Amino acid sequence: MPNAYYAVFGHPVSHSLSPRIHGAFAQASGIALDYRRIDASPEDFHAALQRFAADGGRGANVTLPLKELAVAACSTLTERARLAGAVNTLAWSDGQWHGDNTDGAGLVRDLTSRHALDLRGRRTLLLGAGGAARGVAPALLEAGVGELVIVNRNPARADALSDALGQPGRAHSRYWEDLASLGDFELIVNATSAGRSEHDPLLELPFSLTNDLTGAVDLNYGPASIPFLAWARAGGCRVQIDGLGMLVEQAAESFQLWHGQRPDTDPIYAELRAPRDASAAIS
Known part of the structure; x- marks a missing residue:
């Protein structure tokens, strides 16, 4: 069976801070985590998601412009995802994707x-x-x-x-x-x-x-x-x-869904915020 891993899907997605955030959560929680970026256009998203699951993908975050498309990939939705009509968190279980929205x-x-x-x-x-x-x-x-x-x-x-x-x-x-x-x-x-x-x-x-x-x-x-x-x-x-704070907090919700632990968000928020505050002070 392929090794389990996680990812963020988007288009574009190279700018995403999600791998850094989830890596920090995992390190603080003592969890070994493989978390990647996957760039998928709206036309290729469902095929990319199928490949991801076949290769061992067990959880994913979904960002622009794919959140509404992710709904159709799910067998079940949480109430908040159903109300939103959009999914930003996917969890693989029993051969199916289950969708949530932590935004x-x-x-x-x-x-x-x-x-x-x-x-x-x-x-x-x-x-x-x-x-x-x-x-x-x-x-x-x-x-x-x-x-x-x-x-x-x-x-x-x-x-x-x-x-x-x-x-x-x-x-x-x-x-x-x-x-x-x-x-x-x-x-x-x-x-x-x-x-x-x-x-x-x-x-x-x-x-x-x-x-x-x-x-x-x-x-x-x-x-x-x-x-x-x-x-x-x-x-x-x-x-x-x-x-930025919303990004960190919604990631913590996803992390808890996948790993059963809610991480402390303050350290990674402070780490990510520091260079932005310094840049603002200079400008």
């Missing part, structure tokens, strides 16, 4: 535990309706945010996510063109890919969305998060948070 739990844990944000009652704007947005929306509602307004450049996707959440009095969609007339929010979450590549134009957002209590959160980290967080600073948002 929302990772985001809420980062915001509430690491950054001490009280999410309850916050009027919240969710920018985007793809796999990342679908992963965090149910968790934000469960964490107690007030009104959740979903805006996407493709309005049909925003409508679909709003319908899937099943809370019409609390979660609803609006048109991107209406952003300037939506009023202000206590929490703004950017779940779009804007700024991630030359093919994704930067967001153009009105400052009327913010007030002096607003927390601005980008699910991206590194260079991709710079444009939105710069907008948030210019708009006077009280708090600006990138997606």
Whole structure:
């Protein structure tokens, strides 16, 4: 039988910090771990996943743009993956893939535990309706945010996510063109890919969305998060948070699912954060 190993699937995926994060978790937990990056296009994803299982793959993380495609590969889904309509964590058992989505739990844990944000009652704007947005929306509602307004450049996707959440009095969609007339929010979450590549134009957002209590959160980290967080600073948002902490916390959820242990996330978060903070101080 092939040796068991783990991987992160994405396209592209060379930038992923997941191998470093899971390697640190494994070392601290005394677990021998083989964790790799696998670049798979949407067209090749299911074939690549089959090869991965045949070669000994027993667990995988899934990132952009494959999270929604991963749903179809699963025989079972957790409730949070079903609600999200997207999978970021796969576990192989009894010859089948089982899907979970740890993004929302990772985001809420980062915001509430690491950054001490009280999410309850916050009027919240969710920018985007793809796999990342679908992963965090149910968790934000469960964490107690007030009104959740979903805006996407493709309005049909925003409508679909709003319908899937099943809370019409609390979660609803609006048109991107209406952003300037939506009023202000206590929490703004950017779940779009804007700024991630030359093919994704930067967001153009009105400052009327913010007030002096607003927390601005980008699910991206590194260079991709710079444009939105710069907008948030210019708009006077009280708090600006990138997606690095969420990345670490969702990885910890996956690690616990696969290995039965929840790792301490603070050491690897501090290690990853240090060079970014130094770079920000220099610039």
